[in-house]
Each structure stands twice: as C-alpha cells, then as structure tokens.
Amino acid sequence: xxxxxxxxxxxxxxxxxxxxxxxxxxxxxxxxxxxxxxxxxxxxxxxxxxxxxxxxxxxxxxxxxxxxxxxxxxxxxxxxxxxxxxxxxxxxxxxxxxxxxxxxxxxxxxxxxxxxxxxxxxxxxxxxxxxxxxxxxxxxxxxxxxxxxxxxxxxxxxxxxxxxxxxxxxxxxxxxxxxxxxxxxxxxxxxxxxxxxxxxxxxxxxxxxxxxxxxxxxxxxxxxxxxxxxxxxxxxxxxxxxxxxxxxxxxxxxxxxxxxxxxxxxxxxxxxxxxxxxxxx
DNA sequence: AAGTCGGGGAT
DNA sequence: ATCCCAGACTT
Numbered sequence: 001x002x003x004x005x006x007x008x009x010x011x012x013x014x015x016x017x018x019x020x021x022x023x024x025x026x027x028x029x030x031x032x033x034x035x036x037x038x039x040x041x042x043x044x045x046x047x048x049x050x051x052x053x054x055x056x057x058x059x060x061x062x063x064x065x066x067x068x069x070x071x072x073x074x075x076x077x078x079x080x081x082x083x084x085x086x087x088x089x090x091x092x093x094x095x096x097x098x099x100x101x102x103x104x105x106x107x108x109x110x111x112x113x114x115x116x117x118x119x120x121x122x123x124x125x126x127x128x129x130x131x132x133x134x135x136x137x138x139x140x141x142x143x144x145x146x147x148x149x150x151x152x153x154x155x156x157x158x159x160x161x162x163x164x165x166x167x168x169x170x171x172x173x174x175x176x177x178x179x180x181x182x183x184x185x186x187x188x189x190x191x192x193x194x195x196x197x198x199x200x201x202x203x204x205x206x207x208x209x210x211x212x213x214x215x216x217x218x219x220x221x222x223x224x225x226x227x228x229x230x231x232x233x234x235x236x237x238x239x240x241x242x243x244x245x246x247x248x249x250x251x252x253x254x255x256x257x258x259x260x261x262x263x264x265x266x267x268x269x270x271x272x273x274x275x276x277x278x279x280x281x
Numbered sequence: 282a283a284g285t286c287g288g289g290g291a292t
Numbered sequence: 293a294t295c296c297c298a299g300a301c302t303t
Contacts (some may be wrong), residue, residue, distance in 0.1 A: 015300095027298085027300065028299095028302090029299095030298090031297085031298040031299090032297095032298070032300070033296095033297060033298085033299055033300090034297065034298090035296085035297050035298095036297090038297090039298090073299090075300085075301090076299090076300085079301095080299085106300095107299095107300065107301095108300085109299060109300045109301080110299085110300090111299060111300090112298085112299075112300085115298065126300085129298045129299080130296085130297070130298070131297095131298065132298090132301085158303080161295095177298060179296080180298090181297090185294075186295080186296060186297085215303075221302045248294070
C-alpha cells in the first residue's frame, strides 16, 4: 500500500513538506464533504491571504464567507474562523497537538482531529473517513459498502490494521485514503489497478457481490431549504446586501419558505438583518 | 440513530 | 434524476 501510494498518490499542495499544520487543518475542513478538485483553488487563495491562524482570526467575517465561495456548507467557514480565534486565544497561535485538544476546537470532529494528528503532527491516529471505511469494508468485511454510520466494529478493524510505528501509520493512513479516492471508489472501482486485488481483499475474492438493497434515503435537494439558503448566500456574496424584494424573487411562490430560510441564516450567524433584507455579518 | 446542512460533476 | 464527495453538530 505504501509503495503504491509513492507511485500513484496525487501531488497535492497540502501534502508538500513545507505545508504548515494550520494549512493542513484548513484543507481538512474544506475537504469535509467537498471533492479535492473543487477545494484546490479555494485553498490556494485562502492560504495566500490568511497564512496563519492570527490572520484569519482578525479577518472580516464577510470576507471569510466570500472567500469560501461555493464550497458549500458555509457554516464550516464560520467555524474555521472561530477555530482560528480559539487557537490564537488558547494555544498561542499554534495548532495544538493531541486529538482531545483538537476535538475541542470548533468544526473539528473525530475524523479531522485524527487527520490533523496524522498528517500535520505525524503522530499515530486512527483516520476513518469515507474512503478508509469503504476500503476496509471491502478488504476486511467483504462488503461492497460500509455501514450507514460509523460502528464500533469499524473502529476496531481500523485500529487493528494501523501500523504501530508512527511514521508507517501516517503513510498507511495517507495510502488507504488515496486508494479509496482513486481506485477503490464507490461507483466503479478500478480493481485492475488495485494492489490489494486478490486474496488481500475479501470483497474481490468473493467476486465483488453488489451492495445490499438498503435504501439510502438521502434528502432531496431541489426545492429544499438547503437549496434556497444556498441561493440567498450566493446573493449576499456577490452583492453587498439583498433587499427583501430580491429575497422574495428567489421563490415567488412561497414567501413562508423565504422567511424561514432568512431567519435560519440569521440564527446560524451567516447573515444579519439589514432593514427588511439581509447582508453578510 | 437520524436529520440538517451546499454544491457540482459523474453516472 | 440519482449518487457521491478527506463530516460536524444537534436532536
């Protein structure tokens, strides 16, 4: 796996030897539910503009939200700035070491704390993202896809296969994630390119049986509050403010929905009232 | 354990 | 149209 990564791994800027712990943390937050190709340009601009936690901490929040652009889930941008402020206030401006201290930061959950521990501090940590879960589900459990939510069995397996030696554990984490992203993909896995194709993979050995028919039942997007909230945020990013008229035009048929979304954005701190309209905080 | 929260490219 | 993406947080 580690040899495969050395040969096939992507050359991403947050993996360069000169990348700071903060820049790696920023990349991990941006990559939460957002593909690499879309994060790349935003991350480059972001790090050029706010290279250290103190820079982001003192930036106008409206500019932070604009720089976040269309990465999605803009609450992540808000939390990232809160994270920067917490690092400045509580950790002397340095990304803290240790999963417990990292998890106490806004927007840093189990996965990101482990990823920063491994990739920024080069300490041993059980990194379990969607890619690792899928690779382990196939190779170890013989299943086409991992369970819907993270289970204790998955944590146990991931801990079991993680190399003891810290440097190797970091390389392993990086390699398994990359394998899941490039080869052991959700849709059409490229088993012919996989170093684990064969006895090393239970799913491959079993003839790649299809996933059980579990209705994933993901929330639809068109017509939801999520979509309208996104449209409102897009409006606020490009124009300085949005009038009530402009907001209502986003969904002329449902004023209730517009008002509901407007109120929820204010409640989330993503927008502030501006007369009857809205503006960025 | 289930819901909510963006957005875009692939299928 | 549906799926999927280096998840976090609330209920």
